Amino acid sequence: MIRLHRFAVLTLAALLTLALSTTAFSQHVRNPLPVPDVEGFKTLKCDFHLHTVFSDGRVWPTVRVIEAYRQGLDVIALTDHDDYHPWAPHVSEDLMRPHELAKPMADELGIILIPGIEITKGEWHFNALFLEDRNVTKNLEKKEALIAAKKHGAFVFWNHPGWQRPERWFPEIDPLWDSQLFSGIELVNGKTVYDGIYQEMMDKNLAILSNTDWHMPATEGDIEGRAITLVFARTADPSGIREALEARRTAAWMGGEVWGSKEMLTGLWEGAVKVENSSGTVAAGGSYTLRLSNSSAFEFRIDAAAKPEWLSLRGSRLAAQSGMAVAARIAEEAPQGSHEIDLVFKITNFHTGPGENLVVNVPLRLVVE
Amino acid sequence: MIRLHRFAVLTLAALLTLALSTTAFSQHVRNPLPVPDVEGFKTLKCDFHLHTVFSDGRVWPTVRVIEAYRQGLDVIALTDHDDYHPWAPHVSEDLMRPHELAKPMADELGIILIPGIEITKGEWHFNALFLEDRNVTKNLEKKEALIAAKKHGAFVFWNHPGWQRPERWFPEIDPLWDSQLFSGIELVNGKTVYDGIYQEMMDKNLAILSNTDWHMPATEGDIEGRAITLVFARTADPSGIREALEARRTAAWMGGEVWGSKEMLTGLWEGAVKVENSSGTVAAGGSYTLRLSNSSAFEFRIDAAAKPEWLSLRGSRLAAQSGMAVAARIAEEAPQGSHEIDLVFKITNFHTGPGENLVVNVPLRLVVE
């Protein structure tokens, strides 16, 4: 049915015209997925790797826009394969189309749509963003394709770098790297984390990316803990996003884990978490119940340490958009009087490098009676 | 990414070949949606009205098969419009394709796929099932199209009969009806119930249909309480389904409500519900807690009455795949001794006709002390 029940009398012509924009008459619900801004940068939730029926995906381009709105994203790119078209000849191979067909819906729903493609040369896949002419890399060899993309102004990153292989920096990638033909790497693709490449990415100052690479429509199971690239942008528009990518101000977020720089991750913690009772009175041998609240969609898994040693706190989990009350134990030998205490929280699901976690301080003033 | 990480070394050719069947390597989870069989008939859960990108839908044909598996359906038909192709020329208009492309996945997942189309002539829409040659109705006027479909062996039903109009039996439908060009009506399309046509359907002995008419991928909100046609078939195969449709052994199920014949709906109750304690001892002025269990995905909303009058029971709701304990009140004036009691349950969400509900009896033996 062409879902227009609501309007009384329509000519067939009007009916067909309207049908093309039928979803405009639907109501869509957005999970806001709140994340705090950081140091004056706007924190944008992005997915730069998505497929449609215009290569080997299984959805129409507008579906990706509606999914993005519903799931709380701000930015997406439709990146169909340049040289892989299993649905041809049933579906066109023209890579100008996915972006063009999705753009009006993106404007309606306030989603920023970045033009893009996936350069697909055998096992070597790279995404090229901000590419206005999206058919220029077809039938080229991989290095030539990257050169063409760059010449046409693309921001390029290397996709799922451990695909079909042990994860590492492959020798075959060196010529591309030496020619500066890509500027970022997917640390996360779908539900997979490419840990083996993490150190190399940091050493080479490549942008961290985290994308879903969805081909099917998103199911409930996919959405839970989906991959997101956080972009810390000066302005919430394509040029702001580009500038942030070039400046490497990104982080990866997937399955409750976040990977990024110490500065940005500290900013996320500070913007998300409030201590509700940072001072109080306790009894030696008793306890102090600390209350935190988290306004963001991040969760924080906390390993706590403290000076002095007479205060002990177990590990805890501050869930997304929740409060948490957790009791610190005050030893019998706690000295009477007023104390300035530094709780040291290691956030075990926030990664600032290979094997490194975000560490934050929570000051506390306690009077022991 | 073409999601094949797992295999060590693949030639590009093998890779491209495999990519065409990638979802074969995924794991799919099925909500079984249990419904009881009835009187020796197999109860099949069907959706005979679904769209793909081959008309104005927004998913690839295989998506509908996977959705059906996940949601517990047994049977679907892909019924793209014959004369409405807004995605052309980007996508082919050949209506042979959706069924052909989806069939291997249907076989893998055990979903019965019925070939079909939606005959779409202005505001008049009919689905033609079991149609092997699916391009025969194109560019014909509506009556001609129905004649052609019938000639090619289709089972035809009228879709969403109140669309764009007050629901009723339209005069324009009479010539089609007089020529016996359709055999069923969608009492339910999507989330809409066409009550106004219910009596006429029953008087004319038309098959009751209930279909989703989905164009977009199914979201969680769509799946909850989705439209399903229940088919009571002698055999779980296309010919069994056809025989049941011709014999009018169907029911509609949507949003917790079921519409069908008294015989079939009684069978669903009897196959789904068990009384766990049909006898017991009570005190006058006390209560008796009746315990029921429901093994089906139906819920039953119960208005209870009883003879004798000294036992009273409030309305209750027996949820899907749940048990329920509900207390009957025994009046002070209940006579001592053993009593055979007939609880009369009106199932307010099971409809056996316009304004009529299923009524079932629950015998109870109580000894009043």
Added chain:
Amino acid sequence: MIRLHRFAVLTLAALLTLALSTTAFSQHVRNPLPVPDVEGFKTLKCDFHLHTVFSDGRVWPTVRVIEAYRQGLDVIALTDHDDYHPWAPHVSEDLMRPHELAKPMADELGIILIPGIEITKGEWHFNALFLEDRNVTKNLEKKEALIAAKKHGAFVFWNHPGWQRPERWFPEIDPLWDSQLFSGIELVNGKTVYDGIYQEMMDKNLAILSNTDWHMPATEGDIEGRAITLVFARTADPSGIREALEARRTAAWMGGEVWGSKEMLTGLWEGAVKVENSSGTVAAGGSYTLRLSNSSAFEFRIDAAAKPEWLSLRGSRLAAQSGMAVAARIAEEAPQGSHEIDLVFKITNFHTGPGENLVVNVPLRLVVE
């Protein structure tokens, strides 16, 4: 087990002492249930009617505090019956105890605990809040009991005013009202709304209360849409709550519905909802997709009207802590040029009086091309 595994060596004495405060060592998670403050008043979420094992409830007093923390409440009162003690002699009848036993936990979790009782005289029940000496009304007749409560400084309200009767203002209540022995009424008790008393409450300027009256521990089903009294307080402490009750600055919230004054409910809307795109460009015959976001735990069910008539908008539902995109239809006859439009939203689940709903305006600037 006395759940102290974590500490290595403990004497039995220490063990028994600690056991009394074991829940202090647990982690509790709070659903923040965000509601906006209004006009400089703090909006407090309160339940002034709860039972424990000290009358006919089935939980220990601290359970109510933990439930309140978890469910996002700010304020509770434990109001056991003065003259109904079915668990005696197994449990003490001393009404000083519930509050005293719960107070340390309330302090730990930041819950404001108001001392109270339920004056229970046959079918007449009144809650007395802020009552320090909670055994003073025992064995008194109802009017005497209310006089005693008032003399001891209580704020008194009438509970579930339609209990066992058609809902109305009962003649028997007149002597109590004439003597000004109560100052509020439960418009909502549990899942029941006492509509029949609403007009009378407003005419007599009685405080609106909405409480759960829970006896059992709260289950998931209870928590969903539970009764809450919203108190608009100058300060988030017992005296601020008392002042707000005396000044009648309260609202009722239950099952998604809110009842209160036009001023306060307007403030809740304004604090909760943002229009994300209040201006734009449209085509005659096209549509404009309006995007709203709601940061609160309220939902808003919207019936929309608009001037001019060439813009039409269907009813919609802005879910709690969600965004919503809803398309307005622009008629073919919409005149070209820039227009200042007033959308008029009737919030059908926000009640400002019997049969009256909150109405809010949403200004929009549209350029028709």
Added chain:
Amino acid sequence: MIRLHRFAVLTLAALLTLALSTTAFSQHVRNPLPVPDVEGFKTLKCDFHLHTVFSDGRVWPTVRVIEAYRQGLDVIALTDHDDYHPWAPHVSEDLMRPHELAKPMADELGIILIPGIEITKGEWHFNALFLEDRNVTKNLEKKEALIAAKKHGAFVFWNHPGWQRPERWFPEIDPLWDSQLFSGIELVNGKTVYDGIYQEMMDKNLAILSNTDWHMPATEGDIEGRAITLVFARTADPSGIREALEARRTAAWMGGEVWGSKEMLTGLWEGAVKVENSSGTVAAGGSYTLRLSNSSAFEFRIDAAAKPEWLSLRGSRLAAQSGMAVAARIAEEAPQGSHEIDLVFKITNFHTGPGENLVVNVPLRLVVE
């Protein structure tokens, strides 16, 4: 409120009487938590360790019965501490009461209630089930108490054997073991698994127990994956349960993991899982999609192996009350013809001993074309 709204006119006396059984008038909903019977034994879901306000619990005894009904249990025991009564003198210390107060509700809801206590001597805790005189162990030393319990006919097991200590067989327990004063051990208490004692339990042929030891009312988080003792009984009554405990026919179930004998766990798999397509035709280099269905509340985490080597299957997860379709890969070198294949599934969450998992065979007949 004493929740009796529904009855028109009641004297206060009748009202107070009825109030004592008010929950009888509520409706309770049961999650059936289906588990299959095994080899002619009835599989009963039991929790033999629960607290109430009669020691240090925080709920009235009937609450435990209602929780058991709602959560799909068949059998519970209320086991308050003999020598630990922190709520005294507010609450009675008489251990006859919890069982007696809960029994009528248990009969109404069909829950089997086993009389019991927790013998609590410093850090040594044992549960004594089937104890009619439940005050006989008070103020006795631990060995004397166990002797008294045994003399009065109790079935005794050792609770949370690693509490406050590294988990192991403690030297202090030897005198009790040598005197045969206990017959089982909690392998699971709450969310804790006492792995360190598992081998010793098996060597000594002690019954495996798995109990919640709940003190607070059960929250949603507690219920998910709660501890359950599975008892394989000849008859679903107290004597059948006792016989099964004495014969060691029990298993532990918690958090998706099951621990028990190979015989019983094989029976659970066979009763729960059906292979829907155990034969089919495949292409060399293609795949075969195997479909399983699981009618039970268990999940099965599967590590698959197969002979011959040309068929490979990845790990999968067969969720509770769900179906699963998972693709087996057929290597290019698969020989043509008909093959009888044995899939070997290791169920990694079903434990038949320390470090041992349940292994089951799934026969398959494939024709390679």
